[in-house]
Amino acid sequence: MGIDIRSMTLEELTAALRDMGEPAFRGKQVFTWLHRGVRSFDEMSDISKPLRERLARTYRVSGLTAARKQVSRMDGTIKYLWELHDGNCIETVLMRYRHGNTVCISSQVGCRMGCAFCASTLGGKVRDLSPGEMLEQVIFAQADGGVPVSNIVLMGIGEPLDNFDNVLRFLELVNHLLGLNIGMRHISLSTCGLIPGIRRLGELELQLTLSVSLHAPDGETRSRIMPVNRAYGVDELFEACHGYFDKTGRRISFEYAMIDGVNDADWQADLIVKKLRGMPGHVNLIPLNDVAESPLKPSRRVRQFQQRLERQGVTATVRRSLGGDIDASCGQLRRKAMEQGREEREK
Numbered sequence: 001m002g003i004d005i006r007s008m009t010l011e012e013l014t015a016a017l018r019d020m021g022e023p024a025f026r027g028k029q030v031f032t033w034l035h036r037g038v039r040s041f042d043e044m045s046d047i048s049k050p051l052r053e054r055l056a057r058t059y060r061v062s063g064l065t066a067a068r069k070q071v072s073r074m075d076g077t078i079k080y081l082w083e084l085h086d087g088n089c090i091e092t093v094l095m096r097y098r099h100g101n102t103v104c105i106s107s108q109v110g111c112r113m114g115c116a117f118c119a120s121t122l123g124g125k126v127r128d129l130s131p132g133e134m135l136e137q138v139i140f141a142q143a144d145g146g147v148p149v150s151n152i153v154l155m156g157i158g159e160p161l162d163n164f165d166n167v168l169r170f171l172e173l174v175n176h177l178l179g180l181n182i183g184m185r186h187i188s189l190s191t192c193g194l195i196p197g198i199r200r201l202g203e204l205e206l207q208l209t210l211s212v213s214l215h216a217p218d219g220e221t222r223s224r225i226m227p228v229n230r231a232y233g234v235d236e237l238f239e240a241c242h243g244y245f246d247k248t249g250r251r252i253s254f255e256y257a258m259i260d261g262v263n264d265a266d267w268q269a270d271l272i273v274k275k276l277r278g279m280p281g282h283v284n285l286i287p288l289n290d291v292a293e294s295p296l297k298p299s300r301r302v303r304q305f306q307q308r309l310e311r312q313g314v315t316a317t318v319r320r321s322l323g324g325d326i327d328a329s330c331g332q333l334r335r336k337a338m339e340q341g342r343e344e345r346e347k
């Protein structure tokens with residue numbers, strides 16, 4: 001199988017090549033090729049053939065191959081289903097906005113957080129993604145889409161703070177001057193609220209945007225739809241968010257999927273206002289994506305809820321939905337592909 005070379009930092013590559021008797025600049029050369037998106041050592045045309053062969057004996061260049069691609073007829077959103085080197089599948093979404101293109105990447109194969117409304121968690125977590133596998137999602141989507149990627153959101157399958165070290169290394173790689181050089185301010189990371197991870201991230205004072213999946217401001221409701229709340233309660237979560245803002249000065253974005261009769265009452269809007277006092281938060285209201293396996297239904301009070309927040313001074317937007325015709329949200333494609341695979345095996 002070989003070592004996943006695209007997960008290595010420039011320093012590690014340089015040291016490894018030096019150990020193979022190569023000059024110091026060789027690391028830079030190989031790093032640059034990797035971040036330009038080669039799929040094999042043979043594409044590294046300024047590296048000698050004997051060295052390419054030696055590298056190929058120890059390292060593996062590519063993990064991802066495109067298993068399926070869907071393009072939205074409505075808005076040009078592209079959804080990729082990738083097969084990983086071990087046969088697992090993940091997905092990536094490329095969204096086209098006027099201000100640039102955004103890639104939404106996965107951070108794990110599946111998820112163990114168990115949110116009641118989310119399709120990605122239905123089969124549990126299979127494994128973490130490596131930094132290189134996250135990077136390849138960006139590089140390959142950019143190459144295939146034929147347009148430079150300006151923004152990255154870690155909002156695909158998985159809980160990024162449950163894969164903290166690999167995510168951090170991915171951020172360093174994608175931010176590297178010799179790599180894609182995507183600025184931290186163009187990266188958003190979304191978490192269901194793993195408080196130790198939020199604290200650790202705050203300590204690093206990165207300039208990225210933290211999104212917190214709130215979905216309910218009261219413990220009772222939140223525990224009902226998000227099991228993580230039983231380990232890390234919502235009041236402690238708000239405290240951690242205030243701490244994060246005080247430390248980094250970065251405004252947090254709160255994700256809020258509007259669910260009929262569950263989290264869309266006026267008192268819940270008022271409670272959000274109260275909990276955010278002292279911190280410039282932004283609430284992103286998401287019309288719930290209907291997941292067939294779930295009894296939860298989309299709220300009809302999205303606009304009223306938004307107005308109630310706005311009237312009390314909390315910025316609230318309603319997320320525009322892209323790729324609606326290609327199930328470009330919340331693990332739906334992988335889920336379908338898994339089911340089809342199962343049906344075919346059972347035939």
Ligand code: SAH
Binds near residue numbers: 117155190211286
């Ligand atoms: N694990 C991370 C990131 C992945 S989910 C997190 O929880 O934030 C990305 C966002 O989509 C999260 O805000 C998640 O709560 C939301 N989401 C999941 N399923 C959804 C659904 N059916 N409708 C609307 N939003 C959903």
